[in-house]
Amino acid sequence: MAELTVDDLHLAYGDNPILKGVSMTLDRGEVVSLLGPSGSGKTTLLRAVAGLEQPHRGTIRIGDKPVFDGAARTDIPAEGRNLGLVFQSYALWPHKTVFENIAYGLKLRRIGGAEVGERVRHVLEQLSLAPLAERYPHQLSGGQQQRVALGRALVYNPPVILLDEPLSNLDAKLREEARAWLRELIVRMQLSALCVTHDQSEALAMSDRILLLNNGRIEQQGTPEEMYGNPLTLFTADFMGSNNRLAGRVAEIRDGAARLDGEGFALWGLARPSARIGADGTAMIRLERIRLADGPGDNRVEASLTTSMYLGDKWEHLFALGPARLRAYGDRPLAAGAHWLHLPRESLWVF
Ligand SMILES: Nc1ncnc2c1ncn2[C@@H]1O[C@H](COP(=O)(O)OP(=O)(O)OP(=O)(O)O)[C@@H](O)[C@H]1O
Ligand SMILES: [Mg+2]
Secondary structure, eight states: OEEEEEEEEEEETEEEEEEEEEEEEEOOOOOOOOEEEESSSSHHHHHHHHSOOOOSEEEEEEETEEEEETTTTTEGGGGOOHHHHHSSSSOTTTTTHHHHHHHHOOOOOOTHHHHHHHHHHHHHHHHHHHGGGOOOOOGGOOOHHHHHHHHHTTTTTSEEEEESSSTTTTHHHHHHHHHHHHHHHHHHHEEEEEEEOHHHHHHHHHHHHEEEEEEEEEEEEEEEHHHHHSSSSHHHHHHHHEEEEEEEEEEEETTTTTEEHHHHHHEEEOOOOTOTSSSSSEEEEGGGGEEEEEEEETTEEEEEEEEEEEOOOSSSEEEETTTTTEEESSSOOOOOEEEEOOOOOEEEEEE
């Protein structure tokens, strides 16, 4: 059953439309990430679900209970929605201990002391925070503070937690550890989570499904593998990875494949819905899919090496092909001059 269902949601700030008909579901035990460029409406959608912003059309249901319905004028306030919220600036109470920070919301709800103690201890245990219960926020690392913020949301046992950039205050290495830890916790505690991020690798690593927002609309949604491996639009392809792009003209479309002709190349790839014969088109291929080849052949181009960068685990080579630049990985340095590159047709998309 869906824990959260959003249908045709519209929201404007003044007369500036922000969400333009967003529909989505979140199933039990699922982690769904909202991904998209800055300003695309991710936080706005999360806040609307939480009851902190008022949409003007559409519906939001939690389980089978409508919490917002524009037509029926239902609008249950935030405190009646029983959702766990974790925002980017986690704003812990500086003069309360870790224990008190987590207990505070329960006390406000007039829950008895014994039960508060039990629930807080359970959450501290789950988050590996038990040894830090008596510390104050300024005595914690950034990652530990983040976990306390999460604890404050989890102590209510909400069916759904909403996370807005929960890891953005952590440095790169901590962030990678934290996302594995967070994913494991969500699965172990059987939570359903809607998580905003603008980091595509974080979304790929953490989620069961990804919704990609583009200017207030869902551009594409699917599993991480679908989003990365089968983008339907140029926007999705571009957003989801590191890419090479070639501009040209779509010369032929046959059996789901399209040929793009450009300066110094004619390449076959998978035709995407937007490709039209005779029209300008764009070919795109992930960096890691281009191969260095030893000579001419099917879907190969000859390009000249511009520069190479050593990345530690591999080399990244930059090539010029007419006006275009192509990047490819290799396991050793290359001599200056011309090289053949293979762009496998099953890894190349033509938009
Ligand atoms: N309170 C507000 N009043 C007016 N406009 C707002 C308000 N909050 C957000 N906006 C606008 O709504 C749009 C979407 O904002 P939102 O915060 O949802 O973006 P986002 O996808 O979360 O971006 P980011 O990745 O930068 O956090 C932006 O153009 C923003 O300027
Ligand atoms: Mg935001």
